[in-house]
Amino acid sequence: MFDFKASKACFHLPEGVIYLDGNSLGPPVRATAERLSAVVKEEWGEQLIRAWNTAGWMQRPRATGDRIARLVGAPQGSVVMGDTLSIKVFQALAAGLALNPGRKIILSDNGNFPSDLYMAEGLVSLKENGFQLKVVDPEQVEEAIDETIAVLMLTEVDYRTGRLHDMAKLTAKAHRLGVITVWDLAHSAGAIPVHLEASGADFAVGCTYKYLNGGPGAPAFIYIRPDLADTAQPALAGWLGHAKPFAFDLHYRPGTGIERMRVGTPPILGLAALDASLDIWDQVDMGEIRQRSIVLTELFIRECLTYVPGLELMSPRDPMQRGSQVSLRHPQGYEIMQALIDNGVIGDFRAPDVLRFGFAPLYLDEDDIRKAVAILRKIISQKIWQDPKYQVRNAVT
Numbered sequence: 001m002f003d004f005k006a007s008k009a010c011f012h013l014p015e016g017v018i019y020l021d022g023n024s025l026g027p028p029v030r031a032t033a034e035r036l037s038a039v040v041k042e043e044w045g046e047q048l049i050r051a052w053n054t055a056g057w058m059q060r061p062r063a064t065g066d067r068i069a070r071l072v073g074a075p076q077g078s079v080v081m082g083d084t085l086s087i088k089v090f091q092a093l094a095a096g097l098a099l100n101p102g103r104k105i106i107l108s109d110n111g112n113f114p115s116d117l118y119m120a121e122g123l124v125s126l127k128e129n130g131f132q133l134k135v136v137d138p139e140q141v142e143e144a145i146d147e148t149i150a151v152l153m154l155t156e157v158d159y160r161t162g163r164l165h166d167m168a169k170l171t172a173k174a175h176r177l178g179v180i181t182v183w184d185l186a187h188s189a190g191a192i193p194v195h196l197e198a199s200g201a202d203f204a205v206g207c208t209y210k211y212l213n214g215g216p217g218a219p220a221f222i223y224i225r226p227d228l229a230d231t232a233q234p235a236l237a238g239w240l241g242h243a244k245p246f247a248f249d250l251h252y253r254p255g256t257g258i259e260r261m262r263v264g265t266p267p268i269l270g271l272a273a274l275d276a277s278l279d280i281w282d283q284v285d286m287g288e289i290r291q292r293s294i295v296l297t298e299l300f301i302r303e304c305l306t307y308v309p310g311l312e313l314m315s316p317r318d319p320m321q322r323g324s325q326v327s328l329r330h331p332q333g334y335e336i337m338q339a340l341i342d343n344g345v346i347g348d349f350r351a352p353d354v355l356r357f358g359f360a361p362l363y364l365d366e367d368d369i370r371k372a373v374a375i376l377r378k379i380i381s382q383k384i385w386q387d388p389k390y391q392v393r394n395a396v397t
């Protein structure tokens with residue numbers, strides 16, 4: 001059994017704060033600051049450029065990728081780190097289209113995160129006529145998969161509602177009809193067990209600053225199913241994805257396997273911060289995390305629906321149909337969230353009326369959940385949210 005009490009003590013959280021926004025930006029582990037300082041002083045400062053060799057910097061995107069691979073059910077050597085998630089979405093989509101010549105449609109749903117859809121729009125605008133992005137309701141995705149679709153691009157867990165797509169089932173249908181799949185694991189990695197290899201998914205991408213605590217702007221990851229990795233065409237042909245970067249060849253030749261999805265110089269400081277939190281994630285069994293996450297989200301939903309009037313559950317009621325977040329609607333959602341944050345419970349708000357809460361078992365327990373609901377109840381029942389200071393709109397919600 002994993003020791004959740006001990007893991008809670010490993011996180012740096014402000015005194016008195018109940019943090020229910022680790023689905024947006026996970027908190028640092030206590031070791032992150034020292035790790036960064038050590039990399040700056042001992043590696044960067046002392047070894048300077050030699051550190052690319054002496055400190056293993058050049059291999060770091062693959063080494064850290066292997067640690068992520070374990071958490072998402074992928075074999076070693078199939079995941080590489082770098083860039084931001086939006087870039088990785090573009091890369092996977094472009095490679096997916098190239099693997100399916102003759103087809104021109106990317107299928108996605110309107111529960112997807114806008115950046116994923118924007119990346120698809122940008123990509124089709126670069127191609128000759130006929131390429132298009134088709135967007136349907138999440139419930140219509142399965143039916144909309146047919147022989148005209150080149151790539152199915154889905155985010156497994158909906159960022160607003162927490163609704164979970166059935167990766168294995170949709171991937172199986174896509175493959176029966178010759179469709180390549182791109183799965184975005186932004187709200188899955190570190191939140192729920194993912195079985196990339198077992199599901200047969202072709203491509204997967206995700207970020208590491210949400211549930212995985214890598215820090216703001218932490219490097220993203222990309223996975224290619226190993227049997228496709230040597231044929232996938234990297235559209236963003238950067239020198240570090242080249243077979244021999246230091247031959248300084250004038251023409252691009254893709255590196256072997258997942259290496260080809262590297263683009264430019266890896267973000268060593270970002271990877272160091274991520275590696276510090278992965279020291280905890282390495283010990284974790286995702287099945288145990290899932291069990292604890294269900295206990296916490298069920299408790300939160302039960303307490304909210306029992307004690308707090310006026311809230312409507314937007315997430316699926318069945319825990320098997322949702323990820324590790326709970327979304328509630330309230331007409332005064334924005335003001336309520338500002339009041340909550342001011343009273344030590346941090347979640348976030350998504351327009352037009354969604355209060356969104358993420359649940360991370362590594363640093364949250366039942367006591368936190370009960371306290372958070374009590375504060376939410378007080379804010380609504382005593383109309384504390386009506387204070388004018390909670391009406392001011394911030395740029396980042």
Ligand SMILES: *Cc1c(COP(=O)(O)O)cnc(C)c1O
Nearest residue numbers: 084085086113115155159186207
């Ligand atoms: C958080 C999130 C992103 C953000 O992309 P960045 O490039 O890291 O800013 C993209 N897609 C999904 C599905 C997300 O949840």
